[in-house]
Amino acid sequence: MSFLALVLKNLFRQRVRTTLTVLGISIGITTVVALGVVTESLKASSGEILKLGGADFMVAQEGAADLSFSIISDRDAAALAERPDVARAEGALFHIVRVGSNPFFFLIGRRAEDLAANPPPLTAGTVWAPGASDQVVLGNRAAADLDATVGDAVTIEKREFKVVGIYRSGRLLEDGGAYAPIAIVAEMAGKSGVVTVVYITVKDGYDKKAVAEAIEQDFQNLATISDVEEYGKVDQGVQFLEAANLAISVLAVGIGAIGVMNTMIMSVFERTREIGILRAVGWSGNRILRMIIGESLFLCVVAAGIGAALGVLATRAILLIETIRNLLEPQYTVDIFIRALIVAVVVALAGAAYPAFRAVRLTPMEALRYE
Amino acid sequence: MSNQAPAIEVKGLVKTFEGGRLRALDGMDIVVAPGEFVAVVGPSGCGKSTLLHLIAALDRADAGTIRVHGRDIASSGNLARYRAREVGLVFQLDNLLPTLSAGENVQVPMFEAELSAGQRRQRARELLALVDLTAKEKNRPAELSGGERQRVAIARALANEPAILLADEPTGRLDSESGRRVLDLIQQLRDQRGLTVVLVTHEADVASRADRIVRMLDGRAVPEEVPT
Numbered sequence: 001m002s003f004l005a006l007v008l009k010n011l012f013r014q015r016v017r018t019t020l021t022v023l024g025i026s027i028g029i030t031t032v033v034a035l036g037v038v039t040e041s042l043k044a045s046s047g048e049i050l051k052l053g054g055a056d057f058m059v060a061q062e063g064a065a066d067l068s069f070s071i072i073s074d075r076d077a078a079a080l081a082e083r084p085d086v087a088r089a090e091g092a093l094f095h096i097v098r099v100g101s102n103p104f105f106f107l108i109g110r111r112a113e114d115l116a117a118n119p120p121p122l123t124a125g126t127v128w129a130p131g132a133s134d135q136v137v138l139g140n141r142a143a144a145d146l147d148a149t150v151g152d153a154v155t156i157e158k159r160e161f162k163v164v165g166i167y168r169s170g171r172l173l174e175d176g177g178a179y180a181p182i183a184i185v186a187e188m189a190g191k192s193g194v195v196t197v198v199y200i201t202v203k204d205g206y207d208k209k210a211v212a213e214a215i216e217q218d219f220q221n222l223a224t225i226s227d228v229e230e231y232g233k234v235d236q237g238v239q240f241l242e243a244a245n246l247a248i249s250v251l252a253v254g255i256g257a258i259g260v261m262n263t264m265i266m267s268v269f270e271r272t273r274e275i276g277i278l279r280a281v282g283w284s285g286n287r288i289l290r291m292i293i294g295e296s297l298f299l300c301v302v303a304a305g306i307g308a309a310l311g312v313l314a315t316r317a318i319l320l321i322e323t324i325r326n327l328l329e330p331q332y333t334v335d336i337f338i339r340a341l342i343v344a345v346v347v348a349l350a351g352a353a354y355p356a357f358r359a360v361r362l363t364p365m366e367a368l369r370y371e
Numbered sequence: 372m373s374n375q376a377p378a379i380e381v382k383g384l385v386k387t388f389e390g391g392r393l394r395a396l397d398g399m400d401i402v403v404a405p406g407e408f409v410a411v412v413g414p415s416g417c418g419k420s421t422l423l424h425l426i427a428a429l430d431r432a433d434a435g436t437i438r439v440h441g442r443d444i445a446s447s448g449n450l451a452r453y454r455a456r457e458v459g460l461v462f463q464l465d466n467l468l469p470t471l472s473a474g475e476n477v478q479v480p481m482f483e484a485e486l487s488a489g490q491r492r493q494r495a496r497e498l499l500a501l502v503d504l505t506a507k508e509k510n511r512p513a514e515l516s517g518g519e520r521q522r523v524a525i526a527r528a529l530a531n532e533p534a535i536l537l538a539d540e541p542t543g544r545l546d547s548e549s550g551r552r553v554l555d556l557i558q559q560l561r562d563q564r565g566l567t568v569v570l571v572t573h574e575a576d577v578a579s580r581a582d583r584i585v586r587m588l589d590g591r592a593v594p595e596e597v598p599t
Contacts, residue, residue: 001475002488009470277466280429281480281527282455364429364454368466 007294014267021263022303025347028252029307029340034314035248036336039241041328046238047228048171052092052108054118055199056208059215060234062223067235068094071194076219080198085211087203090114091195093185097157100145102326106177107156109185109195120179125150125165133184137165139175141326156180157188172329200224249339253346256300260351264296268355275359276367285360292359296352297345304344308337376441378535378567379403379426384435386421386590395421397590399435405534408561408568410578413587419571422587423539426569427460428453439535455483459528463540465520467512473523474499474508480530498526502556518549525556536560538570542577554580 011018049067050058059080061070072091081089093109112130119127120137128135136156138148143166148154152163161180169175186192202211212224223233232239268275275288315330362370384399395418403409411419424430426437428450437444439457447453454460467476477495486494499505502522512520521541528536538557542550558580560566570581578584586593 001471001478001491003482006471006475013470273466274468277468278479279451280427280454280460280466282451282453282483282531283480284449284451284483287482363431365424368429 003291003294007291007298010267010271010291011295011298017263017266018299021259021299022306024259025256025300025303025344026307026310028256028347029304029344030310030314032245032249032252032343033308033311033336033340034318035241035245036339037311037315037330037332038318038328039238039245040331040333040336042238042241043228043231044331045173045328046231046235048173049094049197050225050228050231051171052174052199055088055090055201057200057212057224057226059198059200059219059222059224060196062221062233063236064234065236067231068096068196070196070234071191072196072198072222074193074195076222077195077198080200080215080219083211083215085203085206085214086200088199088201090118090199091182092197092199093182093189093191093194094196095185095189095191097188099142099154099156101322102142102145102176103323104173104176104327105142105156106173107185107188108174108177108179109182109189110179111182115179120167120169120174122165122167125163127179128164128181132164132181134159134161135164136161136178136180137167138163138178140166140168141172141175142178145176154178159184159188173327176326249343252343253350256303256343256347257350260296260299260347261354263299264292264352264355265358267295268292268359272359272362272367272370275362276364276370279362279364279367288359289356292356293349293352296348296356300344300348300351301341303347304341307344308340311336311340375405377402377438378405378407378440379569380436380438380441381422381426382436382438384422384425384437385433386418386425386430387433394590396425396432396435399587399591401585401592403567403569405440405567406561406565408558408580408582409570410581410584411569411571411587412573412575412578412584415573417587418590419573419587420539423460423537423569423571426535427458427537429460452483455480456531457533458535458537459525459530459533461521461524461528461536461538461541463543465512465517465524467520467523467527469512472509472511473504473515473519473526476512476523477526477530480527484531494530495526498529499523501529501560502526516549517545518552521545521549521553522556525553525560529560533566535567535569538568540572541570542572542574550577 060067061072064070077091080086095107097105097107099105112128115127127137146154148163150163150166153160154163202208212226215224225231225234319325319330381399381401384396386396387394399422413419425432428444444453474495477498478491481491499508502525504519504522507515507519542553557568561568572578
């Protein structure tokens with residue numbers, strides 16, 4: 001008989017209690033995993049926006065509640081373009097509208113020359129020519145949703161556009177939207193003289209990080225984002241979600257630990273005499289401690305596995321909602337599952353601490369006398 | 372008695388309970404030679420079991436010393452190791468773990484002996500064979516008779532090959548036939564393995580199996596006698 005087998009036998013002697021405890025912790029872990037997936041997916045979507053311009057980094061208004069609310073004046077955009085350390089500064093104006101079944105149709109306003117210089121991967125047609133007005137290049141998901149192809153007309157916010165090209169970037173938001181002339185998008189959004197973001201390509205010989213820092217220094221109202229982890233600078237939504245995720249993790253740990261502690265305390269109380277026997281036959285306090293913590297850890301690791309599986313299923317279920325499917329592509333990163341495991345281990349250790357301490361503190365005779 | 376150190380040497384042992392109001396041991400002295408089988412007898416409450424528990428290091432004495440093979444157990448930094456290696460303990464109740472099989476119960480003390488799972492299993496089988504319970508290896512305590520459970524408890528007490536076996540009323544809850552088998556086994560272990568045995572009992576016929584009887588009264592030993 002191995003030590004693990006002994007631990008398992010102890011757990012399975014009260015099957016219902018063990019199952020209910022595992023279930024309780026699993027629900028907490030499910031929440032942690034599901035929220036983690038949503039947060040990571042949102043960050044990934046944000047990362048897609050970062051990659052749109054194919055530049056070194058992106059500039060947006062600092063402290064915007066949401067990136068789509070970011071405003072950079074044409075004057076600032078021009079000033080960025082004129083910097084000696086900047087090779088290219090391309091402004092883009094975002095406008096999110098409901099089109100077809102997609103409530104998050106991502107309409108991106110760009111200048112014709114910028115689009116021509118740095119076009120999305122076209123699968124059909126071309127980009128619009130300078131001076132064109134009501135023309136769009138559609139993402140393949142949007143084209144499929146609208147059942148449109150090159151030459152067709154599509155209606156975006158009661159305005160009719162001719163589809164001149166179709167692209168497929170592999171990025172959810174971009175492929176579910178379209179590129180249109182920036183002046184038209186500005187008119188539709190009621191945002192003239194501004195852009196949402198500016199994509200910066202640094203001149204050869206300059207350090208990208210140093211240039212980003214210099215821009216933040218020179219433009220106090222702007223923030224630079226080179227990596228998705230910096231997204232919170234310009235999008236409070238991701239920050240709120242991360243804060244909620246942390247809060248729920250802490251709650252899961254607290255509630256889970258109380259549940260585990262209750263189970264382990266009952267288990268230790270019921271087995272007080274048995275613990276006395278173990279001490280009497282020579283088991284050290286350390287081994288008793290390992291047995292109780294082992295039981296708790298096993299409970300929580302199983303719960304972590306079940307919770308992670310349920311979390312994945314929950315996010316799959318969420319993605320059955322079309323609105324969300326257009327916004328998020330689920331990201332099951334290793335970090336999410338590591339976090340779930342950490343939550344489970346912390347729950348196990350916190351829950352087992354007092355029962356284990358109590359068991360070890362008993363002298364063999366005290367435990368043997370216990371009825 | 373030979374010149375080698377006594378297996379057990381108890382001097383002036385005092386143990387009180389209930390804040391000193393109950394004096395279970397009051398200057399108890401006893402010396403047990405290696406390989407000797409000693410029965411400790413006396414009326415209920417005279418301190419027999421308390422003496423055994425203190426020798427087994429299940430509890431701490433208020434005063435006095437207990438030397439085992441010449442070493443004071445109070446100065447041992449690791450009482451768990453002492454309990455695991457130096458003494459084997461058999462209780463009146465078998466005190467087997469109900470969820471484990473007979474074989475697994477015998478393996479329990481071996482976790483402290485740094486044996487592999489396979490070695491533990493093998494040694495448990497040998498010990499169960501010794502107590503004539505090979506066929507019951509997979510049975511749980513609830514599936515064994517009282518006598519069988521007590522024999523499993525004896526096998527468990529021998530798990531780490533201790534030199535001393537301490538038995539607290541091991542036949543107290545057994546019918547006469549089962550009790551006889553358990554006593555035969557203890558005597559056989561003493562004879563074949565040279566175990567030192569201290570057996571606590573209040574039954575005269577059980578005590579008569581010992582080499583020597585130590586009578587206790589009010590927490591002390593009264594003059595020894597050799598059984599006739």
